[in-house]
Amino acid sequence: MKLMTDTAAIAAAAVGPSLTLRDEMLAAGLLIDTGENGLYGRSQVFEDVIERLNLAITQLGKDQQAEVLRFPPAMRRTDFEDSEYLKSFPNLAGTIHSFCGDDMGHHRLLRALDDAKADSEDDRGDAWLAQQKPTRVVLTPAACYPIYPVMARRGALPADGRTVDVLSYCFRHEPSLDPGRMQMFRQREYVRLGSPEQVMAFRQMWIERGSLLVKLLGLPVEVDLANDPFFGRGGKIVADSQRAQALKFELLIALADPRGKTACLSFNYHMDHFGAIWKIACEDGATAHTGCVGFGMERITLALFRHHGLDVDAWPDDVRALLWGDTETRVADALQAAQATPTATVAGERA
Incomplete structure (x- = not known):
């Protein structure tokens, strides 16, 4: 199936090596310039890759029996206020x-x-x-934020906790010429609510599975300890604490930032932060812990174009077979092979 127009192909071929990934994506018609930094339209080709990547992620989490929830890219202002997002990231928030x-x-x-x-x-x-x-209402800063008050209203969690599959457009006021740092972007998340042991096991599993997916996509894998960009002088103390407790890991891939790699997946352990805010309890009455794996849908898609080229018809056969072939079978076979020879991905591993 041809997914690149002749006009886009000619434009892409004319792009010189000195141009940035953003320039190349715009010239090829894969991203559409709106005149505002970090705010782009997406072409049919770009959206097709997103859709097929989304299907691969679904197959990767098929055995999790996750509850699928979808929310608009906005949430109640009172829930947003309660989340304490403004305490940590006031510069990124967007109100309506x-x-x-x-x-x-x-x-x-x-x-x-x-x-x-x-x-x-x-x-x-x-x-x-x-x-x-x-x-x-305010703009949703992360896909998982709307689910916590919903889970709290249901009462105590079952003995095995809960797993939620959520996808949403998110907003962060971070205008940039780096296409990997969009103001409006999509996050696909699997969120775990339960005991500390359940959440930590969930995060480790997804570090391994997320790394597996990126390898299947023919992209380099580097998982490393990370911290969120907390605001202000006090934010450094919080960030140092987050790193010291190893609460956040990121899967990094070279995209467009010449200063370093970009986080395309994140693996987070929130401890009891959200459980305490919304009084989410485990079956035994203890405050629930939460964690999530977040897939940056645009960033992974950008990585595919960055590493495999702008013409999806010319991508490696294995990558095309995964995305445009029998995705379910290929993901299932890869998971089975990984379980037979487990090689846990740890911070700093490169492939």
């Missing part, structure tokens, strides 16, 4: 505002908007925003 005024307010808004439009696009004022007020 709307006009809530009367006729006079509307007239003020329109006058301010006319004044703004009279200026050049780069110098436009934002006085019209004074007529906007916060709504009761």
